[in-house]
Amino acid sequence: MRIILSDSKEEAVLKVAERVVEKIQSRPASVIGLATGRTMEPLYAAWAKLAQDQKLDQSKCFFFMLDEYIGIGPEHPSSFTTYIKERLLIPNQLREDQFAFPPASALELEAAARAYEQNIKEAQGIDLQLLGIGTNGHIGFNEPGSEVTSRTRRVQLTRETILANGQDFQGTMPTEALSMGIGTILECKELLMLVTGSSKAPVIKYLLNHHDDPNCPATFLKRHPNFTLVLDPAAASKINLKI
Numbered sequence: 132m133r134i135i136l137s138d139s140k141e142e143a144v145l146k147v148a149e150r151v152v153e154k155i156q157s158r159p160a161s162v163i164g165l166a167t168g169r170t171m172e173p174l175y176a177a178w179a180k181l182a183q184d185q186k187l188d189q190s191k192c193f194f195f196m197l198d199e200y201i202g203i204g205p206e207h208p209s210s211f212t213t214y215i216k217e218r219l220l221i222p223n224q225l226r227e228d229q230f231a232f233p234p235a236s237a238l239e240l241e242a243a244a245r246a247y248e249q250n251i252k253e254a255q256g257i258d259l260q261l262l263g264i265g266t267n268g269h270i271g272f273n274e275p276g277s278e279v280t281s282r283t284r285r286v287q288l289t290r291e292t293i294l295a296n297g298q299d300f301q302g303t304m305p306t307e308a309l310s311m312g313i314g315t316i317l318e319c320k321e322l323l324m325l326v327t328g329s330s331k332a333p334v335i336k337y338l339l340n341h342h343d344d345p346n347c348p349a350t351f352l353k354r355h356p357n358f359t360l361v362l363d364p365a366a367a368s369k370i371n372l373k374i
């Protein structure tokens with residue numbers, strides 16, 4: 132695992148955006164995995180600005196989303212599909228056929244989840260997967276207790292996640308999601324995690340001090356040979372890195 136400590140949240144966000152743009156420049160047909168959440172909002176804005184400034188050609192890229200709520204439908208204003216359309220697809224003038232959204236509304240969820248995995252394989256895997264982290268150590272919606280070999284599947288959200296994300300919903304917050312598994316994420320060629328804010332400082336300390344711990348699924352990522360963790364000062368405030 133490589134850790135990048137930034138001097139500010141803005142710098143952390145910019146470093147991640149620059150890496151994404153660099154990846155697309157070096158491989159125009161990159162397959163990129165997308166995360167959502169509040170942490171990622173400024174990242175998508177920075178990415179769109181860099182892409183515009185550099186006249187980046189993103190027409191050959193393909194994007195897979197990490198997770199989606201079950202039970203609300205992709206058109207819901209708080210669905211992750213809407214989030215990505217508003218923050219990435221529209222600002223970058225991308226096409227809908229460049230995206231694969233987790234089939235969380237499918238009637239046959241298990242078969243649809245297997246087909247999603249198959250789509251990733253047929254795209255030759257994900258070159259760069261963006262990740263955030265939950266305060267409970269979840270990645271995607273792989274909540275504590277998830278298995279390291281897990282694949283795209285239906286998951287139950289924990290009380291902590293429902294409380295954290297409930298503010299995005301005026302009505303009832305969904306309690307289930309379709310999420311890529313930890314096994315799926317570990318097969319991505321590069322993992323890039325952005326973590327900002329003091330609410331994430333305890334989980335970052337835990338992540339750095341534990342390995343292969345199902346209580347904190349993010350610890351499984353430390354097995355990956357190309358995993359970069361980008362932190363702002365607040366997220367790094369409980370760790371002590373002596374250089």
Ligand code: F6R
Nearest residue numbers: 166167168169170263264265271
């Ligand atoms: C969302 C996702 C989640 C979030 C995590 C952090 O696609 O995969 O793992 O990255 O819940 O969310 P924020 O950034 O809102 O704290």
